[in-house]
Amino acid sequence: MNQEMKALAKKVITKDDFEYEVCRQGWNRGIEQYPLAIVYCQKEEEIQATIAYAKKHHYDLRIRSGGHHYEGYSNGNEVIVIDVSEMNAIEVNENRQTVTIQGGVRNEALYKALGEKGYPFPGGGCPTVGVAGLTLGGGWGYSARFLGLAADSLLELELVDAYGKILVANEKVNPELFWACKGAGGGQFGVVTKLVYKLPAKVDLATWIYLDFPNSTLVEKKQIIATWQETFETLDSRLNLKMSIYHSDERGKGIFMTGICYGDASLAHELLMPFKSIACSMVLKLEEASILKVNQIIQDSHPPYEKYKSNGRFLMRRLQDEEIEALINLVEVKPEGAYYAALSFYGMGGKIAQVPKEKAAFYYRDAKAIIGLQAVWEDQEAAPVNRKWVLNQLEQVGGYTEGAFVNFPLAEIADYETAYFGTHTNQLRKIKEKYDPENCFSFPQSIRK
CATH class of the missing domain: 3.30.43.10 (Uridine Diphospho-n-acetylenolpyruvylglucosamine Reductase, domain 2)
Incomplete structure (x- = not known):
């Protein structure tokens, strides 16, 4: 054998x-x-x-x-x-304004291929994330408010199904499968071997943003988060930020933001003015560069691997003052053995919210942010304590948020289909039954028939 x-x-x-x-x-x-x-x-x-x-x-x-x-x-x-990581070809067709990739292409390679020609792409921040898996779950990234989710640029894909057939899926051929592959998550219906995306308009330059409020007090943290909420209500879609309330062995406690502004440093300064007006200690770094360079800066901030427990839930409404304080307090004491813990807000809105909910399996179009809680450790003996800490703290987060992001999954979700897919669940079950009736592609949180 x-x-x-x-x-x-x-x-x-x-x-x-x-x-x-x-x-x-x-x-x-x-x-x-x-x-x-x-x-x-x-x-x-x-x-x-x-x-x-x-x-x-x-x-x-x-x-x-x-x-x-x-x-x-x-x-x-x-x-x-x-x-499929060795299936990594990339073809840019500027005449058709498309980019075609194989199923093993990763963020780093696609950013390089497109960035060298002046094109941005709505991918993720970590360089080694597979673009196929990112897209199949919807695909949040720092460019999502400006360009939409990764799945929103998808024109067509090919996959090998449970019977070895190569299926094409687009708006006209297998349209229900195409719909499902824009938010249902990876590994559900087959092995994706090719994806075709629409190229966005070229971008001459962008600005990388890093904004840190180290050793900020509870009052200052509350003001920063309140300012985030107020600013994101009307924020120019050219800017997106991830904001983290952190507790770090190396950096102490505070709040930092990082992101991309599609424009020069003067535009970034202007859009960040509400945060710059907060009266507390602040470190601001801006680097105006090509979109390729900006993405490289973000990617270089990621380690080659981590030991962690994390998740993602959707913030659908404005947080009240006491709720903000409760979230801040969640990371005031990090779990034993963790060298880093954080509660992060991933900015939503902009182009993400402009796509009708019924156009793709991705369900939470109108969310204000994704909230993720994370604990990171080095000694594997600390894993049980850290995992338990994340789950305990999530009970508080769950009261202020809805659902869950399939690209930031959590094994302990009981009704995971409803959490990930909302009212799209029944339709996804029908599509699973049609394209994988024998449940060949099954894993602990695969769609049930």
């Missing part, structure tokens, strides 16, 4: 291989999983063969591109992983 498995592709890593220990790891090193094999597919035929093999021998499948799933669902114990 091992020979048969090894013949599935040019590169198949099993537990007997020296490379296995490295290859089995995802970005979240806080999750330890031991797959039966990792099949690095370079073409559709290898994907088809791997699916057929797994079905023949009754093995569960997982699909991996960037390996950034928060809960590790692109991997698993005693499963066969279809890894």
Whole structure:
């Protein structure tokens, strides 16, 4: 059987291989999983063969591109992983104003290919995140208020289904599958091998923003968050920010913001004026550069991997003063063994909210922000305490927010389909039944039929 498995592709890593220990790891090193094999597919035929093999021998499948799933669902114990990271071609067609990528392309490579030609892209901040997985879950990024979610630029995709068929999905061909693939999350209906996006207009320059309020008091933190809420009500869509209330071994406690302004530094200064007017200690850094350089700055801020527990929920309304204080207090004491804990606000609005909710499976179009709670540790012995801390603190966050973001998943959500997809759940179940009736692509939070 091992020979048969090894013949599935040019590169198949099993537990007997020296490379296995490295290859089995995802970005979240806080999750330890031991797959039966990792099949690095370079073409559709290898994907088809791997699916057929797994079905023949009754093995569960997982699909991996960037390996950034928060809960590790692109991997698993005693499963066969279809890894498409070596399918990484990019084709920019300026005549048609499209960019076509294979399923293994990551943010860093796509930003480089487009940025060198002057085009932005609504991708994510971390360089090694797979663009396919990002898009399938909707795809938040620092450009989302200006360009929309990654899924909003998607024109077409191809995937290999449970029977080895290559399906095309767009507005006219398999339109219900195309709709589902714009927000239902990765790994649900098949192995995505190709995605076609509409190119946005070229951008000459942008401005990277870093704004820190170190050692800020409770009163100052409340003012900063209140200013965030007020500012984002009417904020120019050329600007987006992530704001984090942090508690760090290295930096202490405070609030920082980082983001992108699609314009020069003078525009960034103007749009940031409400925050600059807050009377407390502040560190402001702006760098006006090409969109490629700006994205590189953001990507370089990410470590090669982390051990963490995190999540994402949607803020649908304005927080009251006492609610802001309660959220600040959540990270006042970080869990034992954590070197960093934070409560973060990911800016929504702008182009995201302009797309009708029924146009894609992504449900929470009218959210004001995504709120994420995070604990990061180094010693794996601290993992249970940190995970428990996140879950306990989330009980407070849950009272002020709705649903959950499928790209920032949480394993402990009981009714995860309603949390991720709202009233789109029933339609997604019908699409799952149509395109994967045997539930070949199944994982702990896959869509139920």
